[in-house]
Amino acid sequence: MKHLELVELWNSAHTAWAADQPLPDELEAWRASYSGKGKSAIDKAAMPEPWVGDLASKPVAVTMGIHPGVADPAFQHREGAWPNTIQDQHDGSYADWAATGPYFGDVWESAHGVNVHSGHRMRFLSAWTGKDLMPSQVVDFTVYPWHAADWKTNAFKLDPEVLREYVLEPIASTGATWAFGFGKDWWELIEALDLPILDRLGDGGRPYPTQVDHRRWLVAEGPDGLRIAAMRMDSMPIPPTKEETEDLRRVLESGPAGENRKRNMSIELESDLAARLREMDMSYMNITRLMLAIDDVELAVDSWQADEKDDGVALVYRDDVVVTIQPEWADFMTEAPAGTSVSPGTEGNHRLPLPPAATGPAKTTRKVTKEPKPLGMCPECFNVLNPDGSCPMECGE
Incomplete structure (x- = not known):
């Protein structure tokens, strides 16, 4: 109709x-x-x-x-x-x-x-x-x-x-x-x-x-x-x-529900990789910045695997490691990763450069927390506040 x-x-x-x-x-x-x-x-x-x-x-x-x-x-x-x-x-x-x-x-x-x-x-x-x-x-x-x-x-x-x-x-x-x-x-x-x-x-x-x-x-x-x-x-x-x-x-x-532009990783691979990065305590924000940086440089990736020390992730294309991601990158605080270009690494590999963490390596276990019951009310938008006093609409405290 x-x-x-x-x-x-x-x-x-x-x-x-x-x-x-x-x-x-x-x-x-x-x-x-x-x-x-x-x-x-x-x-x-x-x-x-x-x-x-x-x-x-x-x-x-x-x-x-x-x-x-x-x-x-x-x-x-x-x-x-x-x-x-x-x-x-x-x-x-x-x-x-x-x-x-x-x-x-x-x-x-x-x-x-x-x-x-x-x-x-x-x-x-x-x-x-x-x-x-x-x-x-x-x-x-x-x-x-x-x-x-x-x-x-x-x-x-x-x-x-x-x-x-x-x-x-x-x-x-x-x-x-x-x-x-x-x-x-x-x-x-x-x-x-x-x-x-x-x-x-x-x-x-x-x-x-x-x-x-x-x-x-x-x-x-x-x-x-x-x-x-x-x-x-x-x-x-x-x-x-x-x-x-x-x-x-x-x-x-930029995904399958949008313009259907050519992607450098499949949806299944991206979801699986994101779950692994979350286990490294990388925030959603930083995971997305990483994914966008990979897309920006049109870097092809067809799988991921644990790196040689089993404390990070190696992104692979046709059996070659093209990007390595370390736990200490989990907390980088920049507007976007520094990976606007891909520079050659040792032994023919390529690395997407990212800044190191300011406070050392992050834990490698996933945190599971129960969402607390919200209390209070924001005086600006009148929504119920979270227990820490923060507004769900980010109006302030």
Whole structure:
């Protein structure tokens, strides 16, 4: 389904909902995919919200949520502020109302305060696109458009064809090439729908310069070239900072989910090598700098092995060692490795030069730590702080 067809469908569906009339059969089947009872049941008095934002803005990327959350009767119930606004100011058009970016406006924020959730997503999409997006340009779809006060994941059984026809195909039709979901529900949904997996970043996958070691990404293939990236964390799934988002785009678009440029290492080799480097206590940031340096000099690598002293890693191409990585390199603190060129080493080998560590060799065992329960609140962005007083959005302490 094209996004303009989706607009027509939901405009008519909203008119039916406002008059307390049955929805079209295909939407009733969609609504029936969630079977929560009692406090977890659908709020039938609340308006469904399949997306917010302007679909005509030709977004480069969109965000996605599983469901719209608990409803505020003063806004989302029949005779509430939003249905009245849709009828009085937009001639009954749900799409025209959604295109105004209503959750960033004074009407909503005067009752609920600054919309931190939507603000995070706007900053993330602005960093991804490299543009200062207006609220109407922040397009956010939901997989299940109906409100529920206490959402139960195990009560949701979505038909893959429903997701494709009513969510993913319309997203691709807008011109978006990337769609982002945040939280383990999205990760699990992608795996449950058996979508083709294109890439994995973070622990268990390719490294990228994240400042949160437990941030992980799963990238799947959707219709018409759409790339679906799901992020999960051990704590609140807050989108990364501007700088990390820019690095994330570079890593994703230089991989199998992006421009499909010729790579100097296979995805499997890169993931396996990253796991070995983590055992040497090399940070994700430094592992990524190393990988980018190898790519920058177009150095071919087809395997890795323990070096002669069994305390480092030797990168190999056609049985020749081309780069050696020592534990003392694990903590180098430069903007990027010094390896902008490859210089000949002894006996015909080549070395990618990196600075030595300032504090000596790192341990060679992997550290496994349990993520502490976050406490406190940041006075700048109002997110829950980590126990050490640091803000997950890096606003400060």
